[in-house]
Amino acid sequence: MSGAGGRAAVVAGLGGWVPPTAVTNDALARELDTSDEWIRTRTGIARRHVVDPGTATGDLAVEAGRRALRSAGTDAADVVVLATSTPDRPCPATAPEVASRLGLTGVCAFDIAAVCTGFVYALGVSAGLVASGFARSVLVIGADTFSTILDPADRTTRAIFGDGAGAVLLRAGDPDEPGALRGLQLGSDGSRSDLIQVAAGGSRQRSTGLPAEEAATYFTMDGRPVFAEAVRHMAASVEATAAALGGTPADVDRIVLHQANARILAAVAERVGVPLERFPSNIERVGNTVAASVPLVLADAVADGVLRPGQRVVLGGFGGGLTWGSVGLVWPETTPG
Template identity: 40%
Template sequence: MKDIGAGVIITGCGSATPRQILTNDDLSQMVDTSDEWIRPRTGIKTRHLASIDNSLAQLGAKAASDALLMAGLKASDIDLIVLATSTADDLFGSACQIQSLLGASRAVAFDLTAACSGFVFGLITVAQFIRMGVYRNVLLIGGDILSRWVDWSDRNTCILFGDGAGAVVCQGSDEGDRLFGFEMCSDGTLNSYLNLPYQGQSKPLVNELSVAQGGYQLISMNGREVYRFAVAKVPEVIEKALFRAEMVIEDLDWLILHQANQRIMDAVASRLNIPNEKVISNVAHYGNTSAASIPIALDESVRKGKIKPGDRVAISGFGAGLTWGAAIFQWGK
């Protein structure tokens, strides 16, 4: 997976979250739960929630602007914008709205949907455009507003999810490839474990013709099965990505997993024999932000000086589909 053509480097990152914060104590006033129940099982203390005034496009544009600033680029330098999301403001997609908000007039923009694996799948996707020499400067955004689709009366799911967006700038390089290896997987037979299904009703038209019109239901999840799936599959997919990168666990400086549940992250790190001090976690403050969780965690760690240029990072996303994947890269120029 090396020296395929133009190399890929990740030169900037950014993130954005809504101002509203929902605590575990707040949730205890809504459903039969408590901080003492939520924190040991999930690691989550608070989550940011979008208000009626927030849009995914706005959050994505803010994260992207910060990433561009760090990379030293202007919006007019961008060739491609990919938005990984399952909760677009418009069912036809929100990437073009972000393009407009940024003023990225040269960029082509489109959405990519792979739920909580979206950022990882998106990184792998944009890398192919760069490696083939089609585009040089690419914005990848992972963002979701899951609060729109949460059943706030279901204590098993409403405690988990938050809203936000994160972004990275990926650039072509003639000095080697910093995306060392990756792996993507999916298994549709497990779709029922985590979904947000469409449900329609028959609407008669004319001459016995009819269509189905309706809307999307709220998030449904089998938490126990999702936990088992993640703990079994995520270590395996990271090891496959490492194999493709011709690296071993000990070569990694950091592991950033999709921030779904602290217990899942602890179990994965334990199976891979990665020490806790190498595992990035901010799930306590944001909850599960789906496609946004990895880039938000990356951005926080970079801006705190934890992840430094040259550090080797493994990321892994997993979730609805079911989908899962991993990528190994070196941060910075």
């Protein structure tokens, strides 16, 4: 993942943010036909954070981006890339406004929509911008407010998803130094796009000229096949990145995956033959935060001392599209902002 002259994208800063309002399983049980035990045994989640009325994805992205810049000891970036499937508005993209609010007016800024793989896709695109010489630094943010697109009566999706944002600052550096991104793997399978979707609101539904049914305006997911596809693709992607780094998953110190479901993480660990203890997780505290998931785990793992400088790391994700991907690095010296 280096360009002419050996230029590579290097992690230089890290930040995460979740909104202050937490919803426990017991609180959900007071609204829906569910229980703390039912949710924990199926997902591993105890609580999730949700935005208050009037708070949007861009607000979370600004806070996470500010923290990543502070972590890197700078207030500048040449590009802002925002991974999200819940933009503030369908049009325009949210990233330019996020950049402006961070004092980065005039820089290149755009959104990437790859659902739960969004942050890994954004890392890949941003690494290319650095390697090509177009940018010296890129602020990469993953942010989503899935609470705004969930059916209030759906106990499954409301139990799984939470809101949040995470970010890293990438800078140009040497491909052999700690923090340099390596072994990028990205993939998709659009033939299964209906497994994870919001059916209404886009041009396909609007072009019919018919009003959307209310159910079609909410997020839906076909859980059983999604589970199987997530395990298969994340395991294969992790193996491919580990091979590109010159080893196997067993040679990796930490595997930081999208926090879809605790059982999915356990199944991936079993498939790649790596102890689950090497998979940092915060799903119990924040749930599935979609594009924010991977950077939030990174921030928590560093803060908790689970992820330390010098450790070999693979980051991976799986989401709607279907999409999947992974990338590797040796973790650098950095403290969440």
